[in-house]
Amino acid sequence: MRIIAAYLLAVLGGNDNPDKAAVSKVLDSAGINYDAAEVDKVVSELSGKDLDALIAEGTKKIAAVPCIGGGGAAAPAAAGAPAASSKKEEPKEEPKEEEEADMGFSLFD
Numbered sequence: 001m002r003i004i005a006a007y008l009l010a011v012l013g014g015n016d017n018p019d020k021a022a023v024s025k026v027l028d029s030a031g032i033n034y035d036a037a038e039v040d041k042v043v044s045e046l047s048g049k050d051l052d053a054l055i056a057e058g059t060k061k062i063a064a065v066p067c068i069g070g071g072g073a074a075a076p077a078a079a080g081a082p083a084a085s086s087k088k089e090e091p092k093e094e095p096k097e098e099e100e101a102d103m104g105f106s107l108f109d
Helices: 003-011 022-029 034-046 051-063
Strands: none
Touching: 003 022, 003 034, 022 034
16 A cells, blocks of 8 residues: 555656656655565556546445445334434433532631
C-alpha cells in the first residue's frame, strides 16, 4: 500500500507516468523502508494505465464484496405491538443534589 500511495503521490505531483526513481524518491523522502522489487512490480503494473479508470473499476469490485459486522438493524416489531417510536416518552427529571449539611466546622477555619 505504501508503494501504491507513493506512486499516486507522484502522479498528483504532476508526473503522469512515474518511474522507479520517482516512486523511490517519494518513499525515501518519507523515510519509508521498501523492497525495490516491489517498487519495480508496482511501476510495471501501473505504467501507461489510466489511474482514474483503475480506481473506478476497483471501487465497483469493492462495492460487490459482502460486508459482515457492525450492529445491524433492529428487529421489526411484532404485528400486534405498537411501534416503539410512536410511544411518547416523558423526560425524566434528574434528582437535584442536596447541599451538604453544615457540620459546624470548616476546612479552612
